[in-house]
Amino acid sequence: MFYVYLLRSKMKNQLYIGSTKDLKRRVEEHNDGKEFSTKRFLPWELIYYEAFLEEKMARDREKKLKYHGNAIRELKKRLDLSSTIHLSKSTVYNNKGYGIKK
Numbered sequence: 001m002f003y004v005y006l007l008r009s010k011m012k013n014q015l016y017i018g019s020t021k022d023l024k025r026r027v028e029e030h031n032d033g034k035e036f037s038t039k040r041f042l043p044w045e046l047i048y049y050e051a052f053l054e055e056k057m058a059r060d061r062e063k064k065l066k067y068h069g070n071a072i073r074e075l076k077k078r079l080d081l082s083s084t085i086h087l088s089k090s091t092v093y094n095n096k097g098y099g100i101k102k
Contacts, residue, residue, distance in 0.1 A: 001021070001051045001052065001053065002019065002053070002057070003019060003050065003051055004018070004050045004052070004058050004062045004065065005017070005026070006046075007038070007045065007046055008044065008045055009043070010043045010044065011042070011043065015081070016044065017065045018030075019061075019062040021055070027044065030044045031043050031044055047079065048075070048079055
């Protein structure tokens with residue numbers, strides 16, 4: 001199985017979206033500070049995940065959540081998350097709101 005997951009920082013107002021084959025190990029890596037993009041927002045809690053049979057399907061869903069604002073907005077609504085919680089990811093946004101990978 002492959003997973004797309006959503007983490008919420010327990011200390012800051014941040015969310016993180018990622019994908020992995022080993023969900024438990026990956027969450028532990030985030031909380032152990034092994035991931036550069038998430039270590040400044042420790043600790044993290046897993047609040048949502050989706051399981052996929054194929055890696056490509058998981059990667060496509062992860063990209064949709066990260067780079068298509070409506071997808072994450074709808075998920076946040078479904079999970080009843082405040083719109084003031086922000087995504088924490090290594091992406092810079094241009095003046096049109098499109099994500100550009102660093």
